[in-house]
Amino acid sequence: MFRSTTSHRALAPNGSGIRDRLCGFAADTSGNMSYLAIVGSLVMMVFGGVGVDMMHAELKRTKVQNTLDRAVLAAANIENVTDPRQVVEEYFTAMGMGDALTTVDFDQSATAKRVTATGNSAIASGFMSLIGVNSLDAYGLATAEHATANVEISMVLDISGSMGWNSKIVNMRSAARNFVDILMPPDGEALTTISIVPYNANVNLGTTTASYFTLDDLHDYSNCVIFDDAEFDTTGISPTEILTRLGHFDLNSTNEYTTAIPGPWCYTGNTGAVMAHSSDPAALKTHISGLNAGGNTAIDLGMKWGTALLDPAARPAISAMAGDGLVDAAFAARPAAYTDPETSKYIVVMTDGENTTQYDLKQRYKYGMSDVWIDDRGNSDPSDDRFSLLVRDRAGTTDDVYFWQRYENSYYSYRYRGAPDGGSNARRMSNADLFARFGTRAVAGKLYVQPYYDGYVSYNQYYDVYYAYEATVGPDPADARLDTICDAAKAQGVVVFAIGFEAPQRGLDAMRNCASSPAHFFDVNGADLEETFASIANTITQLRLTQ
Structure with a gap:
């Protein structure tokens, strides 16, 4: 069995237990804060x-x-x-x-x-x-x-045929004019010069700018220049350097009645021409408004000239233009040295396409004399000129054979004779003169196809004249040349803004590679082109926080 026990404390009166607890609590120091x-x-x-x-x-x-x-x-x-x-x-x-x-x-x-x-x-x-x-x-x-500091700008603008689609050339002209307005405000101090470099299959220097550089004397029908690959390694073009002129030809026309080729591969006169170092906003905008679309695309040639007009090597040409009143006298010393701390240089290049094949006349048709004689009938009216082709050349004899072709009173006739039509009044045409008068297809159709049928010329001769031109640069080499000249410009401190305007991927890649940085590359569509040009202009005019 169990017995319960009770301690003495448990039997203590109630009040005494509470007092003991309070005293214990007061004496306990555990958990106290000092x-x-x-x-x-x-x-x-x-x-x-x-x-x-x-x-x-x-x-x-x-x-x-x-x-x-x-x-x-x-x-x-x-x-x-x-x-x-x-x-x-x-x-x-x-x-x-x-x-x-x-x-x-x-x-x-x-x-x-x-x-x-x-x-x-x-x-x-x-x-x-x-x-x-x-x-x-x-x-x-x-x-x-x-x-706006001292600024030199080259606007390298695509005017190839595809720019005529969907009013793209209209958008480009508007954007470029607005670009000029931002950089050249009315009554502002002239600190900026802009060069306009339109390009399609070529760059037409125009009669004005070409006269301050040295193009060879092959012909004077047009003013486009061709370059070797190695010439894209450097940015400068000296005005005294002899430049190789592109042949003047039309690879599409079959018109046998024309007095001049209707669609020359290089534009004539000042159509789509270069304008160098202008500080006149009205003149720049007028020039931009006159740009029209046509032809293939050679971005590398556009960049070559855009860069050259920023290179100090061009200074003698710009100085001479200033002396003739074509450039403001204040800018006679431009392009400034690349090391000039007070001058900034920019290129704005845009394309809606990609590099395509570039052409020139075959060497045998570009230089020298042709086998065609012309009788101008003793007057300056080209519409009644007569032409004949030497189809049998019996050297050292008088037994040569000439094919005569005439259009008289809407009647076509031809014959073979021992002398050219017009006799001693006829003169032999240079290849440059012949292909400036007729397209390559027209020369073949007008003067070679009948002698081919009659056994006087071979099919190969006829075919060779029909395609008297040849590819000189393909898309891949053109892309490589573009990369090279872009790198050369950037190495000299030129800032390159590159715009792909509704361009295919290859063109976008080319622009991205050309730009000074990813932030300097723009892939735009439609009306966004104007906003892009304006953004670039505002960047060039140096809107920035200084404090």
Whole structure:
């Protein structure tokens, strides 16, 4: 069996037990906080609160500063005609900080604008008031300027046939004109020169620019130049260097009645021509407005000339143009040296396509004399000229045979004779003159096809004249040449902006490779082209934060 026992304490009166417990609790020191710990905790709480106050103040300061940055950039834009104070005020109002803006100062001229603004927003402190700091200031300062330095620009513009599709040439002309307006504001100080370099299958220097360089004397019908691959390794073209002229020919026309080829591979006169270092916005925009689409695409040739017009080697040509009143005298010393710290050089190149095959006359048809004689009938009217072809050349004898072909009173006739039509009045045509008069197909059809049927010339002779031209550069070598000249330009410090305008992937890749960086490459469509040109122009005019 079990017995219960009770301790003496358990039998103590009730009041005495409570008193003992209270005394024990008062004497027990386990878990007590020292005075130092209490003070330390309070200090830590205060400093933690200070950190919270400071964090709130920094967030507010960041908001003030970001608003200042955006506001002064917008206000400093030369194109923004709104009063700079109003622009900055509107930014702060939109951010709900209208009372934080303290000052706005600005200076402006036709070519430069500088805006400085300050802001301050007081924040009531929480914990910091315990140490006597009742508020914190979130202060900000920002300065932006938009100014045009000495700038040389080459605009390398695609005018190939595909630019005529879907009004692309219209969009390009509008975008390029707006580009000029941004860089050359009305009544502004002239600091910028722009060269326009249109290109399709070639670059037409035009009669004006060509006269300040040295093209060979092959002919004077047109002014396009061909280059060897090695010539893309360097950026300069000296005005005294003899340049190889492209043959003047038309590879498509079959018109046998024409007095001049209707579609020359190189444009004639100043159609789609180069304009060098102009500071006249009206003249530049007029020239741009006259650009029309046609032909193949040779971006490498466009870049070669765009780069050459920024290279100091071209200075003698530009100086001579200034002396003749074609370039403002203030820019007679351009292109500036690449090392000139006060001058920036830019190329803006755009394409809607990709490099295609380039052609020239075969060497045997480009140089020397042809087998065709012309009788101009003793007058300057080319419409009644007569032509004959030497089909049998019996050297050292008088037994030569000439094919005569005539159109008289809408009647076609032909014959074979021992002398050219016109006799001693006839003269032998150079190949350059012959292919400037008729397309290669027209020469074959007019003078070779009947003698072929009659057994006087072989099919190979007829075929060779029909295709009197040959491919000189294919798409792959053209891409390689483009890469080379782009790299050469960038190595000299030229900034290259490259635009693919609704271009195929190969063209986009070429533009991306040519651009100074991924940020300098643009893949655009439709009306976005104008915005892209404007963005580039604003970048060139150096809209930036300076403080």
